[in-house]
Amino acid sequence: MSTIEHAGDLPAWAALAVSFFLVIGAGLTLIGTIGFTRLPTFYERIHAPTLGTSWGTGGIVMASMIFFTVLSTRLVVHEILIGIFVTVTTPVTLMLLARAALHRDRAEGNPEVPAEAPVEPAGEAEQPAPAE
Amino acid sequence: MLPYPLLSASLVLMWLALNGFTIGQFILGCIVAVLASWGMASLRPAKPRLNKWYLLPKLVGIVLYDILRSNIAVASILLTGGKRSHKSGFMTVPLDLENPTALAVLAVVVTSTPGTAWLEYNSLNRTVLIHVLDLVDEEEWRVLIKTRYEALLMEIFE
Numbered sequence: 549m550s551t552i553e554h555a556g557d558l559p560a561w562a563a564l565a566v567s568f569f570l571v572i573g574a575g576l577t578l579i580g581t582i583g584f585t586r587l588p589t590f591y592e593r594i595h596a597p598t599l600g601t602s603w604g605t606g607g608i609v610m611a612s613m614i615f616f617t618v619l620s621t622r623l624v625v626h627e628i629l630i631g632i633f634v635t636v637t638t639p640v641t642l643m644l645l646a647r648a649a650l651h652r653d654r655a656e657g658n659p660e661v662p663a664e665a666p667v668e669p670a671g672e673a674e675q676p677a678p679a680e
Numbered sequence: 681m682l683p684y685p686l687l688s689a690s691l692v693l694m695w696l697a698l699n700g701f702t703i704g705q706f707i708l709g710c711i712v713a714v715l716a717s718w719g720m721a722s723l724r725p726a727k728p729r730l731n732k733w734y735l736l737p738k739l740v741g742i743v744l745y746d747i748l749r750s751n752i753a754v755a756s757i758l759l760t761g762g763k764r765s766h767k768s769g770f771m772t773v774p775l776d777l778e779n780p781t782a783l784a785v786l787a788v789v790v791t792s793t794p795g796t797a798w799l800e801y802n803s804l805n806r807t808v809l810i811h812v813l814d815l816v817d818e819e820e821w822r823v824l825i826k827t828r829y830e831a832l833l834m835e836i837f838e
Contacts, residue, residue, distance in 0.1 A: 576751060580794075583758035591797075592768050595754060595813040598794040603751045626697035639791035639798065646799045646811070662770045662809065 573607025683721040728781035782837035
């Protein structure tokens with residue numbers, strides 16, 4: 549996109565706002581990634597990248613919206629779509645990974661993981677099968 | 681012709697936002713939206729009913745604010761120590777919500793808030809297993825989820 553060549557035309561207040569949100573977004577994503585390598589257990593590690601998928605993405609999207617809205621002097625908001633789709637799809641992968649880990653830990657009998665809740669109603673599970 | 685008018689309208693809007701507001705793109709977007717809503721109809725998903733849709737912006741506002749707050753909380757946990765400066769753990773939360781769409785929204789809210797992850801929902805006991813990074817007081821989290829999000833979702837969807 550050729551607008552990037554006109555970045556010098558950006559007024560100072562907009563440049564400040566854009567850099568502020570860029571640094572916030574990139575910083576949060578970086579902290580999340582550092583946490584990803586430092587946290588000791590799998591279940592703790594799944595929390596770290598959510599920094600990048602929430603306000604990490606949010607900050608960068610915000611910076612992009614301000615940058616292109618000010619430069620092209622019209623409202624550019626379709627970046628919001630990125631935010632919406634990232635937010636809506638993250639839980640899918642997170643749940644897949646976490647439940648796979650839960651399943652494996654339960655199969656291995658890891659005592660630190662809560663046991664599976666009963667799948668059948670408590671009353672019915674204990675009833676003997678009807679004689680045939 | 682249009683089984684999901686809201687879906688079709690948002691698809692047209694999205695198409696225009698991505699490709700530019702011109703007559704040609706509008707026509708193309710309408711064709712895509714109609715075809716997509718037919719595809720959606722053949723999947724026969726449960727049609728969610730929004731009773732109090734005007735509460736949705738309130739929910740979005742609350743969630744964005746909470747995500748911002750927990751971003752700061754989790755970032756400070758990760759930066760200070762990381763290893764043993766916090767106590768993480770599993771907890772179960774009993775839920776009164778039954779609407780599948782509302783549960784999906786709650787799952788997105790809980791998961792996209794850093795520090796809490798929605799692991800598995802048990803539809804029989806109507807409980808959900810959540811992993812919390814900084815589990816100081818279980819009851820506090822339970823009250824937060826039930827009063828801050830679930831109550832509002834119940835109003836919107838049920």
